[in-house]
């Protein structure tokens with residue numbers, strides 16, 4: 001999927017449990033400006049339904065699991081996050097929907113910019129219009 005990739009977060013695991021280390025500019029490919037987390041999502045609730053124009057993020061499910069549907073004008077993929085050692089990088093102009101949060105799931109998000117509502121595209125028709133201009137034909141075949 002264009003502008004998305006999985007990132008391994010080094011794990012230090014043993015009989016005392018597990019620690020994962022995240023470093024902005026190292027295993028996260030941007031300077032981290034903001035961190036937020038999503039919890040207490042009721043069964044069958046879906047979130048997201050938007051894209052970002054210039055924000056990059058890494059999503060990690062540090063407890064439980066959640067599914068993320070990713071879309072570009074020509075691609076669609078569902079990624080399940082269920083491992084605190086695996087981060088999902090989502091770059092510019094990728095539509096995302098989050099669903100199937102398990103009870104107690106904690107979705108941790110690292111973001112490259114402070115919160116700016118004008119960076120969101122929340123209307124899917126508007127997203128298709130802007131993203132088709134943004135991506136080149138060759139990109140959409142990847």
Ligand code: T46
Nearest residue numbers: 034036038047048049052055057059096098109114115
């Ligand atoms: C994303 C996915 C993965 C803030 O005031 N500050 C913040 O940093 C954020 C992220 C949200 N908000 C406010 C804006 C809304 O009034 O919190 C409320 C809920 O946000 P939203 O409906 O956008 O939440 P999600 O779960 O649909 O999307 C969030 C992020 O907003 C988004 O950037 O990529 O998680």
